[in-house]
Amino acid sequence: MTGPGLRERKKADTRAALAAATLRLAVERGWAGVTVEAVAAEAGVSYRTFFNHFASKEEALLQPGGAEPGRFARLLAEQDASLPLLEAARGALHAELAAVDDPEGWRRRMSVMAAEPTLLARAVAVGSAGEREMTEAFAARSGLDADRSLHPALLAAVLGAAVRVALVRWQCAGDGADLHALLDEALDLLAAGLPVPAGPA
Structure with missing residues (x-):
């Protein structure tokens, strides 16, 4: 009998193959030449199997690990309760970026997005949804409405921008x-009040 662990690994392997x-x-x-049928055939699975893992080809490109609502809230809740909110957010964001285990793949993915306006629009929508989740998580941790x-919303928007800038600079x-170092640099600048760097001597 197949155990839950093996089933989950097989699901993860299929999802990774589709992505x-x-x-x-x-x-x-x-991007215009990509169809769900072609993706399924390339991965060696059925058309129906694709939709067991992703809602669309856009999701398969932009969220290769699959959509995971509530992930940021969980990562934030795992941070030490004594940490200031910004530092707790830093820890949660680093945990999020730890999922970037295929740097070259993500650079190629970002290049595809940059070349396709419809994907950029979808990426913005995904980012907006992420910021809404961050807002709710920050409000819950800080006791704010x-x-x-x-x-909470302003912090989520600012941190979302910091992550985007770090990702673009990294690409x-x-x-x-070092993506984590770039994120820390961005967050350190924000924590310091975004001072204007000194010009060349």
Whole structure:
């Protein structure tokens, strides 16, 4: 009898194969040439199986690990309760970025997104949903009312921007760039009040 652990690993392997096939076809054919049927065939699974793992080809590209509502709230809740909110958020964001276990794949994924306006729009929508989740998580941790206080939503928006800037800088820097270090640099600047750097001497 197949145990839950083995079933979950098989599901994860199939999801990874579908995400990899989506990216590979997007690079080879362009986004308009990618269909769910082609992705399923490339991954060696049925059309129906694709939809057991992803709601659309866009999700397979932008969220290769699958959509996971509540993930940030869980990661934030795992941070030490004594930490200030910004530092707790830093820990949760680093945990999120630890999922980037295929740097070259993510750089290729970002290049595909940059070349396709419809994907950029979808990425913005995914980011907005993520910021809403962050807002609720920050409100819950700080005891603030997300509908009355600006702080949780503003912090979520600022941190979302910091992550995006760090990701873009990381992609442009190529091999050798440290995504976690870039995120820390962005967060340190925010924590310091975003001071204007001194110009060249």
